[in-house]
Amino acid sequence: RVVRVYGPLRFVVEGPRRDTDAAKNVEAVVRVKVPEHMPFHSLRELLEKQYFGGEGKEVDNLFAISDLEKSFDVVRRDALLCGFRALSEEEEKEKHNVTGPPQASDFVDRARAFSRRVPVDDVAALKRWRKIVRGFAATRRGNVVPVQCFAAAVAAQEVLKAASGLYRPLHQIFLWDCDELLDLVSPTEETWDESKTDANAARGLVAALGPRAARVLASASIFLVGAGAIGCEHLKNLAAMGACTDASASLVVTDMDTIERSNLSRQLLFRDCDVGDFKSAAAQRAVHTLRPGVRIAAHAARVGEEEEVGDRPFAHGFWGMDPDRLVLTALDNVDARLYIDSKCVEHGLGMVDSGTLGARGNVQAVVPRHGESYGSSVDPPETAVPVCTLKHFPYKPEHAVEWGRDLFGGAFGTQVQRARGVKEVLVNGGPQAAVDMLWQRVGGDMDAALEVVADVAQDLAVDPTDQEEALAWAVDTARHHFQEEVQELIHKYPEDHEDEDGVSLLQCAPSHSARPFSPSFPLARVADPLLVR
Secondary structure (H helix, E strand, O other): EEEEEEOOOOOEEEOOOOOHHHHHOOOOOOOOOOOOOOOOOOOHHHHHHHHOOOOHHHHHHHHHHOOOOOOHHHHHHHHHHHHHHHHHHHHHHOOOOOOOOOOOHHHHHHHHHHOOOOOOOHOOOOOHHHHHHHHHHHHHOOOHHHHHHHHHHHHHHHHHHHOOOOOOOOEEOOOOOOOOHOOOOOOOOOOOHHOOOOHHHHHHHHHHHOOHHHHHHHOOEEEEEEEOOOHHHHHHHHHHHHOOOOOEEEEEEOOEEEEEHHHHHEEEEEEEEOOOOHHHHHHHHHHHHHHHOOEEEEEOOOOOHHHHOOOOOOOOOHHHHOOOOOOEOOOOOOHHHHHHHHHHHHHHEEEEEEEEEOOOEEEEOOOOOOOOOHHHHOOOOOOOHHHHHHHHOOOHHHHHHHHHHHHHHHHHHHHHHHHHHHHHHHHOOOHHHHHHHHHHHHOHHHHHHHHHHHHHHHHHOOOOOOHHHHHHHHHHHHHHHHHHHHOOOOOOOOOOOOOOOOEHHHHEEEEEEEEOOOOOOOOOOOOHHHHHH
């Protein structure tokens, strides 16, 4: 029996001492994740019985922590949840057909009727409670797209947790807000001229943050570096808010990477027909589909010191062209971030840097002359090489090492485990069970399913215990990776290939020209055992 667990590799068991015969007979320990039962109150029960009021550990456990300052604020909890109750009652009465401007004062009074946790004699708490609810009332008919996306992502994550039962869900109530924005704007302080903005995109934004915020976004000048997962999210949000739709606006996006099928699961602007295209060009088409009026220009040029000369699109003059330009980075390496940060500091440009690594994420807003820049703090050295660099433009010895490690892990780890799993299902459940399993894994994508079936069939056809078959597989693998793939890359990107800006890809990736491997013996498809030997 396990007495205490310190970690996945260190624990204490109740049993015989290590020097006894009984302990010596123990050959293996199996780690079993014990299911945990988590009880939940219904939302109606929590709201009606006011479980969310008060203080103490029991009440705190009903709230998932989202902000170390706000999550433990009892007054804020009561104000927000009373606001939601008043909004629900309002929509129910008016049957989701609210006309005319919202009356914030009436809404605050209705919300106050639900509160029994903020006493009237506590003047300071009551004043703060009313301020929070007034902000809720003033913006309740508006929407800010990034906030909506965050809420939707959290909801989707919780659905996956509930469906799989593998991860700990958020317990009970999750409150998150950014109402500090309301201290900077006034939604009703001025009139809104729909002719100057995209009315469909800006109406919800105006209701939340006011007409000036909508006009600023519509006339913005934005430079987005990177059109991968984060870049696609940026572009979708900007298009949904009607950004860069004014005649004086511009949205410039650049990414020298091309789209692979594996990108489609996390880079939401791309589809099957875009595979092989530059990400920036495909993103431009997708943005015009979402919002035809966005003034977006796509490039496939590198951003770096070597691009500062001549008439290249991101030469030195580009950075000083518009003093109000905002730079958004969606990059996968520190060196590029440091370079862009240095240019923003030099020219006084605002920058928002963001990045992800696995399940972790980071964002940093850099305001010129009002705080530290990205380069003011030093990040730890990168331990991983970007996938696009490994696959298309490796130019350092460590890139080759990382590529080899990735290839070895796939060939002798992932592929072997997948083949074993399919073989086990074939033996125990038959062909139909194996087909069902593969179909479920690829999510019903026919092209992906056929590709997986072909790979698995090839893996199962090789007998690793047969020396001749193993050698034949090795020769085939070498031919594929060191001849066919290199020839395909040279055909797609020859030495004289230039992107739409006239920049050579060899200048974008400082590497030697690619050459297929040419050994002294032919890497032909092996059929003759003598040739194998």
